[in-house]
Amino acid sequence: MRRKLAAGNWKMNGLAAGLAEVQTLAQTHPNDTVDILLCPPATLLDRMSATCAGSAIKTGGQDCHMATTGAHTGDTSAQMLADAGAGYVILGHSERRTDHAESDGMVHSKTKAAWDAGLVAIVCVGETEAERTADKTLDIIAGQMSGSIPNGAIGVNLVVAYEPVWAIGTGLVPTLDQIGEVHDFMRTLLIRRFGEDAGQSIRLLYGGSVKPANATEIFDVSNVDGALVGGASLKAADFSGIITALEASV
Numbered sequence: 001m002r003r004k005l006a007a008g009n010w011k012m013n014g015l016a017a018g019l020a021e022v023q024t025l026a027q028t029h030p031n032d033t034v035d036i037l038l039c040p041p042a043t044l045l046d047r048m049s050a051t052c053a054g055s056a057i058k059t060g061g062q063d064c065h066m067a068t069t070g071a072h073t074g075d076t077s078a079q080m081l082a083d084a085g086a087g088y089v090i091l092g093h094s095e096r097r098t099d100h101a102e103s104d105g106m107v108h109s110k111t112k113a114a115w116d117a118g119l120v121a122i123v124c125v126g127e128t129e130a131e132r133t134a135d136k137t138l139d140i141i142a143g144q145m146s147g148s149i150p151n152g153a154i155g156v157n158l159v160v161a162y163e164p165v166w167a168i169g170t171g172l173v174p175t176l177d178q179i180g181e182v183h184d185f186m187r188t189l190l191i192r193r194f195g196e197d198a199g200q201s202i203r204l205l206y207g208g209s210v211k212p213a214n215a216t217e218i219f220d221v222s223n224v225d226g227a228l229v230g231g232a233s234l235k236a237a238d239f240s241g242i243i244t245a246l247e248a249s250v
């Protein structure tokens with residue numbers, strides 16, 4: 001039985017004042033019937049981890065370098081994220097793939113670095129609007145998963161997030177059939193590559209304009225084990241509505 005996960009990605013949003021939202025969220029969801037994760041900007045990670053200590057909320061990074069230490073100005077290693085209290089790291093988000101030209105090979109190396117540091121890697125995949133229109137969605141997903149995920153994936157070290165690029169921050173959401181088609185396909189790929197036990201235990205998240213109003217129907221889709229939420233994770237009231245919908249789906 002896969003444990004559901006509600007993951008919030010604050011992206012480049014959030015100052016110290018935002019920690020009040022985290023305290024409210026922790027008070028609203030004191031029990032951990034699902035996993036709750038917040039990934040703040042690196043500047044807030046240490047303080048958010050301290051704020052969440054003893055609560056049901058875990059913290060994570062939004063990216064890591066593939067090396068452990070060294071002359072990499074401006075970068076953060078997986079070990080540093082763990083040192084700041086993180087248990088997870090988001091890797092290969094489409095904004096990183098676009099803004100920083102991250103290739104599948106780089107995401108692959110970063111995932112290995114995350115595992116070496118004891119972090120759970122949330123590897124993101126997803127097609128652009130043009131790729132969906134050209135009916136290439138499943139090919140893109142297969143290529144990104146094969147190129148970005150190293151050998152050795154199991155349920156406790158990997159989460160895969162399906163995020164159609166055209167649905168991120170746009171208010172557009174694929175149909176439930178489209179989400180189900182991709183999630184079922186990802187499950188099949190994981191089982192084929194890693195075997196039945198590991199393949200069935202890796203959690204699959206949907207991400208892209210998830211809100212309290214559409215969360216329940218998305219969480220009913222087969223092989224959707226939770227969500228990777230951007231904008232709606234910034235305010236406790238919004239993210240709480242999504243967590244409540246996920247708890248109800250268990």
Ligand SMILES: O=C[C@H](O)COP(=O)(O)O
Pocket residue numbers: 009093163167168169170207208209210228229230231232
């Ligand atoms: O990492 C989160 C996703 O990019 C989704 O962002 P969004 O919920 O603002 O569409």
